Amino acid sequence: xxxxxxxxxxxxxxxxxxxxxxxxxxxxxxxxxxxxxxxxxxxxxxxxxxxxxxxxxxxxxxxxxxxxxxxxxxxxxxxxxxxxxxxxxxxxxxxxxxxxxxxxxxxxxxxxxxxxxxxxxxxxxxxxxxxxxxxxxxxxxxxxxxxxxxxxxxxxxxxxxxxxxxxxxxxxxxxxxxxxxxxxxxxxxxxxxxxxxxxxxxxxxxxxxxxxxxxxxxxxxxxxxxxxxxxxxxxxxxxxxxxxxxxxxxxxxxxxxxxxxxxxxxxxxxxxxxxxxxxxxxxxxxxxxxxxxxxxxxxxxxxxxxxxxxxxxxxxxxxxxxxxxxxxxxxxxxxxxxxxxxxxxxxxxxxxxxxxxxxxxxxxxxxxxxxxxxxxxxxxxxxxxxxxxxxxxxxxxxxxxxxxxxxxxxxxxxxxxxxxxxxxxxxxxxxxxxxxxxxxxxxxxxxxxxxxxxxxxx
Amino acid sequence: xxxxxxxxxxxxxxxxxxxxxxxxxxxxxxxxxxxxxxxxxxxxxxxxxxxxxxxxxxxxxxxxxxxxxxxxxxxxxxxxxxxxxxxxxxxxxxxxxxxxxxxxxxxxxxxxxxxxxxxxxxxxxxxxxxxxxxxxxxxxxxxxxxxxxxxxxxxxxxxxxxxxxxxxxxxxxx
Numbered sequence: 001x002x003x004x005x006x007x008x009x010x011x012x013x014x015x016x017x018x019x020x021x022x023x024x025x026x027x028x029x030x031x032x033x034x035x036x037x038x039x040x041x042x043x044x045x046x047x048x049x050x051x052x053x054x055x056x057x058x059x060x061x062x063x064x065x066x067x068x069x070x071x072x073x074x075x076x077x078x079x080x081x082x083x084x085x086x087x088x089x090x091x092x093x094x095x096x097x098x099x100x101x102x103x104x105x106x107x108x109x110x111x112x113x114x115x116x117x118x119x120x121x122x123x124x125x126x127x128x129x130x131x132x133x134x135x136x137x138x139x140x141x142x143x144x145x146x147x148x149x150x151x152x153x154x155x156x157x158x159x160x161x162x163x164x165x166x167x168x169x170x171x172x173x174x175x176x177x178x179x180x181x182x183x184x185x186x187x188x189x190x191x192x193x194x195x196x197x198x199x200x201x202x203x204x205x206x207x208x209x210x211x212x213x214x215x216x217x218x219x220x221x222x223x224x225x226x227x228x229x230x231x232x233x234x235x236x237x238x239x240x241x242x243x244x245x246x247x248x249x250x251x252x253x254x255x256x257x258x259x260x261x262x263x264x265x266x267x268x269x270x271x272x273x274x275x276x277x278x279x280x281x282x283x284x285x286x287x288x289x290x291x292x293x294x295x296x297x298x299x300x301x302x303x304x305x306x307x308x309x310x311x312x313x314x315x316x317x318x319x320x321x322x323x324x325x326x327x328x329x330x331x332x333x334x335x336x337x338x339x340x341x342x343x344x345x346x347x348x349x350x351x352x353x354x355x356x357x358x359x360x361x362x363x364x365x366x367x368x369x370x371x372x373x374x375x376x377x378x379x380x381x382x383x384x385x386x387x388x389x390x391x392x393x394x395x396x397x398x399x400x401x402x403x404x405x406x407x408x409x410x411x412x413x414x415x416x417x418x419x420x421x422x423x424x425x426x427x428x429x430x431x432x433x434x435x436x437x438x439x440x441x442x443x444x445x446x447x448x449x450x451x452x453x454x455x456x457x458x
Numbered sequence: 459x460x461x462x463x464x465x466x467x468x469x470x471x472x473x474x475x476x477x478x479x480x481x482x483x484x485x486x487x488x489x490x491x492x493x494x495x496x497x498x499x500x501x502x503x504x505x506x507x508x509x510x511x512x513x514x515x516x517x518x519x520x521x522x523x524x525x526x527x528x529x530x531x532x533x534x535x536x537x538x539x540x541x542x543x544x545x546x547x548x549x550x551x552x553x554x555x556x557x558x559x560x561x562x563x564x565x566x567x568x569x570x571x572x573x574x575x576x577x578x579x580x581x582x583x584x585x586x587x588x589x590x591x592x593x594x595x596x597x598x599x600x601x602x603x604x605x606x607x608x609x610x611x612x613x614x615x616x617x618x619x620x621x622x623x624x625x626x627x628x629x630x631x632x
Binding site for chain 2: 003004005006008009010011012013016017019022023025026027029030224289290309310311312313314315335
């Protein structure tokens with residue numbers, strides 16, 4: 001007798017038993033997972049903000065004999081936008097202000113800040129730290145009514161960075177430094193989770209997480225699966241013998257530096273025995289709606305971007321063609337777009353700072369290039385996130401700009417930036433920016449105060 | 459805003475076919491339903507990008523394969539697929555068909571999960587080697603070798619039973 005495998009398989013499935021057609025459950029779970037992914041991607045923006053802010057600072061100078069000679073800022077590959085290409089943004093036409101808060105004199109004492117916006121539209125409001133104990137109070141502020149709901153006290157004196165602000169929970173991380181062996185300080189994350197239903201904080205810790213610089217450089221990211229992802233420092237780049245070259249401005253120029261890498265781990269926020277080595281070495285990383293995107297290295301030259309489809313595990317990678325002297329300072333991703341923030345050297349005619357936008361397939365979408373700019377995805381960076389905030393601190397182009405990934409428009413929205421590191425993640429289509437307040441009189445970094453603005457983009 | 463109506467229409471149309479594929483890969487209709495449920499959730503999450511690109515079903519199938527293989531890795535060794543003994547051939551054509559089906563399901567259950575997936579994708583979904591490799595996230599060479607091993611095992615099981623020879627029937631696309 002002959003048995004045709006195709007025929008037998010077709011017969012085997014010809015009369016399947018009835019099943020409940022529960023597509024409603026698919027939709028419910030799918031929506032919840034999308035919300036989580038949005039929140040996970042927000043983390044990329046927050047961390048990017050921190051990294052970029054760090055990256056804009058100068059390193060100690062080297063010998064004058066090493067000066068980078070007589071060169072001008074090179075042209076990036078692909079389409080390029082400059083700040084002069086921006087149109088002027090108009091309130092009521094391009095955006096609406098939902099809320100603002102001014103601290104008039106932050107030199108005199110700490111104030112009250114907007115540290116982010118929850119998925120359901122409430123501002124994470126921080127008062128402090130104040131007093132000899134450096135105590136901070138947190139609240140959720142409704143921008144529509146101005147009403148605050150104070151959160152239970154938290155015995156925390158470190159700077160807390162929000163990594164998830166969902167309708168279900170708030171997850172904040174601070175960094176704790178220790179020198180148990182009397183050697184260099186080791187950084188470790190301290191995680192605080194607020195269950196918004198019970199309004200109770202928990203402080204999980206994971207004995208199985210390896211020792212080492214867990215939080216250094218990378219604060220962490222909540223993935224689409226609800227797990228907290230952390231990078232453990234694996235390799236560090238070294239300064240060249242004799243120190244960095246000196247740029248035309250007399251400052252050290254560490255462009256084209258050797259980068260650093262991290263081993264990726266993940267932990268459950270509800271089960272402290274659940275610690276997983278992801279067996280992945282990354283530079284920087286971010287979650288999109290349906291993918292994990294990472295660079296080979298960070299804080300230095302990066303020549304590879306990797307994309308993993310989270311549903312199937314399929315991976316591909318490509319050369320981002322970032323330029324031969326570009327240090328990757330931060331990586332964000334949303335939908336099918338990847339945003340790289342880079343410092344690419346200092347030349348006779350200024351700094352070469354870039355915010356490079358690529359597709360997840362490696363296509364060069366556009367590069368915003370300028371002297372003294374940084375930028376990152378400022379709304380949630382998830383499926384619906386589409387706003388890249390660009391911050392310029394040059395005398396000629398000071399201000400906040402918004403690059404809309406959906407329309408390709410670059411819009412200038414303020415003529416001033418504050419000299420303080422403020423803000424946090426916001427839901428899709430919303431963003432926080434800040435302007436100087438007080439006696440700076442146009443001198444960058446001299447303003448005594450700051451105003452934060454929560455804005456809905458149109 | 460994602461277009462849920464279009465996703466629902468796709469899911470309703472694809473569900474039965476996906477469930478059949480899942481059943482052949484796991485041998486249990488209830489588990490097949492669970493796997494399809496999870497695969498469709500993954501499709502929902504990726505829907506805006508998939509819909510723009512127009513490869514919804516291929517993605518859904520790939521997600522399904524991933525779900526089934528992931529589950530297979532986690533599956534308890536005590537979890538077995540109970541099927542009739544292929545050596546006990548029954549009388550008559552209908553009985554022979556039923557026995558052949560049961561024998562094939564038992565034989566498939568004994569294959570390694572990836573080998574089983576290769577057989578189902580190649581001979582039930584009628585995918586080419588290249589498309590099978592894309593669905594499994596492996597090389598074409600791996601698909602060829604895994605499929606060849608799987609078929610050898612299946613043929614041996616049939617040859618050793620009263621059911622007779624197992625063939626591939628129609629043309630095979632490479």
